[in-house]
Amino acid sequence: QSVLTQPPSVSGAPGQRVTMSCTGSSSNIGAGNNVHWYQQVPGTAPKVLIYDDTNRPSGVPDRFSGSKSGTSASLAITEVQAEDEADYYCQSYDNRLSGWVFGGGTKLTVL
Amino acid sequence: EVQLLDSGGGMVQPGGSLRLSCAASGFTFGNFAMVWVRQAPGKGLEWVSSIFGGGNGPKYADSVKGRFTISRDNSKDTLYLQMSSLRVEDTAVYYCAKGEGAEMTNYHFDYWGQGTVVTVSS
Numbered sequence: 001q002s003v004l005t006q007p008p009s010v011s012g013a014p015g016q017r018v019t020m021s022c023t024g025s026s027s028n029i030g031a032g033n034n035v036h037w038y039q040q041v042p043g044t045a046p047k048v049l050i051y052d053d054t055n056r057p058s059g060v061p062d063r064f065s066g067s068k069s070g071t072s073a074s075l076a077i078t079e080v081q082a083e084d085e086a087d088y089y090c091q092s093y094d095n096r097l098s099g100w101v102f103g104g105g106t107k108l109t110v111l
Numbered sequence: 112e113v114q115l116l117d118s119g120g121g122m123v124q125p126g127g128s129l130r131l132s133c134a135a136s137g138f139t140f141g142n143f144a145m146v147w148v149r150q151a152p153g154k155g156l157e158w159v160s161s162i163f164g165g166g167n168g169p170k171y172a173d174s175v176k177g178r179f180t181i182s183r184d185n186s187k188d189t190l191y192l193q194m195s196s197l198r199v200e201d202t203a204v205y206y207c208a209k210g211e212g213a214e215m216t217n218y219h220f221d222y223w224g225q226g227t228v229v230t231v232s233s
Contacts, residue, residue, distance in 0.1 A: 002155060033216050033217060034212075034216075034217040034219070036219035036220075038156070038220075040156075045206055045223040045224065045225055045226055046148075046156065046206075046220075046223055047223070048219055048220065048221050051211075051212075051219040051221070052212075052217065052219070057221070089155060089156050091156075091219065091220075093215070093216040093217065093218070095216070097173075098170065099158055099161075099170055099171075099172055100146070100158040100161070100218065101158065102148075102155055102156040102157065102158065103155070104155045105155040105156070
Protein backbone atom coordinates (compact mmCIF):
# COMPACT_ATOMS: atom_id res chain seq x y z
CA GLN A 1 0.00 0.00 0.00
CA SER A 2 1.57 3.24 -1.16
CA VAL A 3 1.86 6.30 1.08
CA LEU A 4 0.57 8.44 -1.80
CA THR A 5 -2.69 7.23 -3.32
CA GLN A 6 -3.32 7.36 -7.06
CA PRO A 7 -6.21 5.92 -9.08
CA PRO A 8 -5.05 2.72 -10.82
CA SER A 9 -6.23 3.88 -14.22
CA VAL A 10 -7.67 6.76 -16.23
CA SER A 11 -8.63 6.95 -19.87
CA GLY A 12 -9.53 9.48 -22.51
CA ALA A 13 -10.03 9.86 -26.21
CA PRO A 14 -7.45 11.71 -28.30
CA GLY A 15 -7.89 15.45 -27.91
CA GLN A 16 -9.66 15.20 -24.57
CA ARG A 17 -8.44 16.52 -21.23
CA VAL A 18 -7.60 13.98 -18.56
CA THR A 19 -6.66 14.48 -14.95
CA MET A 20 -5.24 12.18 -12.30
CA SER A 21 -4.98 12.69 -8.59
CA CYS A 22 -2.37 12.03 -5.91
CA THR A 23 -3.59 12.01 -2.32
CA GLY A 24 -1.21 12.20 0.61
CA SER A 25 -1.33 13.29 4.22
CA SER A 26 -0.08 15.86 6.71
CA SER A 27 3.34 14.21 6.81
CA ASN A 28 4.07 14.63 3.10
CA ILE A 29 2.04 16.78 0.68
CA GLY A 30 0.12 18.46 3.50
CA ALA A 31 3.39 19.39 5.19
CA GLY A 32 4.21 21.59 2.24
CA ASN A 33 6.66 19.19 0.60
CA ASN A 34 6.75 19.53 -3.15
CA VAL A 35 5.09 17.03 -5.46
CA HIS A 36 6.75 15.73 -8.59
CA TRP A 37 5.33 13.67 -11.45
CA TYR A 38 7.02 11.05 -13.62
CA GLN A 39 5.97 9.38 -16.85
CA GLN A 40 7.07 5.79 -17.46
CA VAL A 41 6.58 3.99 -20.71
CA PRO A 42 6.67 0.23 -19.90
CA GLY A 43 10.17 -1.19 -20.24
CA THR A 44 11.87 2.18 -19.89
CA ALA A 45 13.12 4.35 -17.03
CA PRO A 46 10.84 7.00 -15.53
CA LYS A 47 11.11 10.54 -16.85
CA VAL A 48 10.33 13.65 -14.81
CA LEU A 49 7.29 15.44 -16.18
CA ILE A 50 6.47 18.03 -13.49
CA TYR A 51 8.68 19.10 -10.58
CA ASP A 52 8.05 21.33 -7.59
CA ASP A 53 4.27 21.04 -7.97
CA THR A 54 3.90 23.01 -11.19
CA ASN A 55 7.17 23.28 -13.13
CA ARG A 56 7.85 21.59 -16.45
CA PRO A 57 11.40 20.62 -17.45
CA SER A 58 12.48 21.86 -20.85
CA GLY A 59 11.20 19.59 -23.57
CA VAL A 60 7.98 18.62 -21.78
CA PRO A 61 4.97 19.87 -23.75
CA ASP A 62 2.83 22.52 -22.11
CA ARG A 63 -0.12 20.12 -22.44
CA PHE A 64 1.10 18.75 -19.11
CA SER A 65 0.41 20.75 -15.95
CA GLY A 66 0.48 20.16 -12.21
CA SER A 67 -1.35 21.62 -9.27
CA LYS A 68 -1.49 21.10 -5.52
CA SER A 69 -3.96 21.90 -2.76
CA GLY A 70 -3.91 20.77 0.83
CA THR A 71 -2.93 17.10 1.01
CA SER A 72 -3.51 16.39 -2.68
CA ALA A 73 -2.00 17.11 -6.06
CA SER A 74 -3.18 16.64 -9.63
CA LEU A 75 -1.68 16.13 -13.04
CA ALA A 76 -3.65 17.36 -16.04
CA ILE A 77 -3.05 16.52 -19.66
CA THR A 78 -4.90 18.62 -22.20
CA GLU A 79 -5.44 17.35 -25.74
CA VAL A 80 -4.23 13.88 -24.83
CA GLN A 81 -2.38 12.03 -27.56
CA ALA A 82 -1.71 8.36 -28.25
CA GLU A 83 1.94 8.88 -27.33
CA ASP A 84 0.88 9.90 -23.80
CA GLU A 85 -0.19 6.34 -23.03
CA ALA A 86 2.05 5.37 -20.10
CA ASP A 87 2.18 4.97 -16.33
CA TYR A 88 2.30 8.14 -14.25
CA TYR A 89 3.71 8.37 -10.73
CA CYS A 90 3.60 11.17 -8.16
CA GLN A 91 6.43 11.57 -5.63
CA SER A 92 7.04 13.61 -2.51
CA TYR A 93 9.01 13.47 0.74
CA ASP A 94 7.47 12.05 3.88
CA ASN A 95 8.62 13.70 7.12
CA ARG A 96 7.40 10.84 9.33
CA LEU A 97 9.15 8.15 7.28
CA SER A 98 12.19 10.41 6.64
CA GLY A 99 12.29 9.34 3.04
CA TRP A 100 10.89 9.82 -0.43
CA VAL A 101 7.58 8.21 -1.33
CA PHE A 102 5.83 7.43 -4.59
CA GLY A 103 2.24 6.89 -5.46
CA GLY A 104 1.20 3.49 -6.73
CA GLY A 105 0.96 4.81 -10.27
CA THR A 106 -1.86 5.56 -12.70
CA LYS A 107 -2.06 3.85 -16.08
CA LEU A 108 -3.30 6.20 -18.79
CA THR A 109 -5.10 4.55 -21.67
CA VAL A 110 -5.78 6.61 -24.78
CA LEU A 111 -8.94 5.23 -26.34
CA GLU B 112 24.82 15.21 -21.71
CA VAL B 113 24.01 13.61 -18.37
CA GLN B 114 24.26 9.83 -18.44
CA LEU B 115 23.80 7.23 -15.71
CA LEU B 116 24.76 3.65 -16.46
CA ASP B 117 23.50 1.00 -14.04
CA SER B 118 25.19 -2.38 -13.81
CA GLY B 119 25.77 -5.33 -11.51
CA GLY B 120 22.38 -6.98 -11.51
CA GLY B 121 21.88 -10.70 -11.83
CA MET B 122 20.33 -13.76 -10.28
CA VAL B 123 21.20 -14.67 -6.71
CA GLN B 124 19.85 -17.12 -4.14
CA PRO B 125 18.01 -15.93 -1.03
CA GLY B 126 20.51 -14.85 1.59
CA GLY B 127 23.07 -13.94 -1.03
CA SER B 128 24.77 -10.65 -1.86
CA LEU B 129 25.17 -8.42 -4.88
CA ARG B 130 26.75 -5.04 -5.55
CA LEU B 131 25.20 -2.63 -7.99
CA SER B 132 27.08 0.21 -9.64
CA CYS B 133 26.00 3.40 -11.36
CA ALA B 134 28.56 5.21 -13.51
CA ALA B 135 27.78 8.89 -13.97
CA SER B 136 28.93 11.37 -16.59
CA GLY B 137 27.99 14.78 -17.93
CA PHE B 138 27.73 16.59 -14.58
CA THR B 139 29.79 17.33 -11.46
CA PHE B 140 28.95 14.09 -9.67
CA GLY B 141 30.17 15.13 -6.23
CA ASN B 142 27.81 18.11 -6.14
CA PHE B 143 24.60 16.08 -6.19
CA ALA B 144 22.73 13.63 -4.03
CA MET B 145 22.07 10.28 -5.65
CA VAL B 146 19.37 7.71 -5.00
CA TRP B 147 18.44 4.13 -5.78
CA VAL B 148 14.84 3.42 -6.72
CA ARG B 149 13.49 -0.05 -7.46
CA GLN B 150 10.49 -1.46 -9.26
CA ALA B 151 9.30 -4.98 -8.59
CA PRO B 152 7.75 -6.86 -11.55
CA GLY B 153 4.40 -5.30 -12.40
CA LYS B 154 4.59 -2.94 -9.44
CA GLY B 155 5.24 0.73 -8.80
CA LEU B 156 8.35 2.69 -7.88
CA GLU B 157 9.93 2.40 -4.43
CA TRP B 158 12.69 4.65 -3.09
CA VAL B 159 15.42 2.42 -1.64
CA SER B 160 18.34 4.57 -0.51
CA SER B 161 20.02 7.92 -0.94
CA ILE B 162 23.33 9.63 -0.24
CA PHE B 163 24.43 13.26 -0.36
CA GLY B 164 27.11 14.54 -2.70
CA GLY B 165 29.86 14.41 -0.10
CA GLY B 166 29.00 10.84 0.85
CA ASN B 167 27.30 11.80 4.09
CA GLY B 168 23.77 11.32 5.31
CA PRO B 169 22.92 7.89 3.88
CA LYS B 170 19.24 7.07 4.19
CA TYR B 171 17.39 3.81 3.69
CA ALA B 172 13.84 2.63 3.31
CA ASP B 173 12.72 0.48 6.22
CA SER B 174 12.40 -2.49 3.85
CA VAL B 175 16.18 -2.58 3.26
CA LYS B 176 17.62 -0.99 6.42
CA GLY B 177 20.39 -3.11 7.91
CA ARG B 178 20.80 -5.16 4.74
CA PHE B 179 21.75 -2.63 2.05
CA THR B 180 24.60 -0.10 2.11
CA ILE B 181 24.86 2.86 -0.23
CA SER B 182 28.20 4.47 -1.02
CA ARG B 183 29.87 6.56 -3.66
CA ASP B 184 33.34 7.19 -5.04
CA ASN B 185 33.44 10.76 -6.28
CA SER B 186 36.89 10.23 -7.78
CA LYS B 187 35.34 7.62 -10.07
CA ASP B 188 31.94 9.32 -10.51
CA THR B 189 30.31 6.10 -9.39
CA LEU B 190 27.48 5.20 -7.02
CA TYR B 191 27.16 1.80 -5.38
CA LEU B 192 24.56 -0.28 -3.61
CA GLN B 193 25.83 -3.25 -1.63
CA MET B 194 22.94 -5.63 -1.08
CA SER B 195 23.19 -8.43 1.48
CA SER B 196 20.81 -10.97 3.00
CA LEU B 197 18.75 -10.72 -0.15
CA ARG B 198 15.14 -11.85 -0.08
CA VAL B 199 12.77 -12.97 -2.81
CA GLU B 200 10.89 -9.69 -2.34
CA ASP B 201 14.01 -7.73 -3.32
CA THR B 202 13.52 -8.93 -6.90
CA ALA B 203 13.16 -5.79 -9.00
CA VAL B 204 14.66 -3.49 -11.56
CA TYR B 205 17.00 -1.14 -9.70
CA TYR B 206 17.49 2.37 -11.03
CA CYS B 207 19.99 4.96 -9.91
CA ALA B 208 18.86 8.55 -10.23
CA LYS B 209 20.28 12.02 -9.68
CA GLY B 210 18.71 14.22 -7.04
CA GLU B 211 17.85 17.81 -7.79
CA GLY B 212 16.38 20.49 -5.57
CA ALA B 213 17.15 23.28 -3.16
CA GLU B 214 16.32 21.22 -0.10
CA MET B 215 16.33 17.51 0.59
CA THR B 216 12.62 17.46 1.35
CA ASN B 217 11.92 18.86 -2.11
CA TYR B 218 14.30 16.71 -4.16
CA HIS B 219 13.06 15.29 -7.40
CA PHE B 220 15.00 12.87 -9.58
CA ASP B 221 15.84 14.48 -12.88
CA TYR B 222 18.01 11.84 -14.55
CA TRP B 223 17.70 8.07 -14.32
CA GLY B 224 19.83 5.12 -15.31
CA GLN B 225 18.46 2.47 -17.60
CA GLY B 226 18.02 0.05 -14.71
CA THR B 227 19.62 -3.26 -13.78
CA VAL B 228 17.62 -6.40 -13.01
CA VAL B 229 18.06 -8.20 -9.71
CA THR B 230 16.40 -11.59 -9.35
CA VAL B 231 16.43 -13.38 -6.00
CA SER B 232 15.34 -16.96 -6.37
CA SER B 233 16.29 -20.44 -5.27
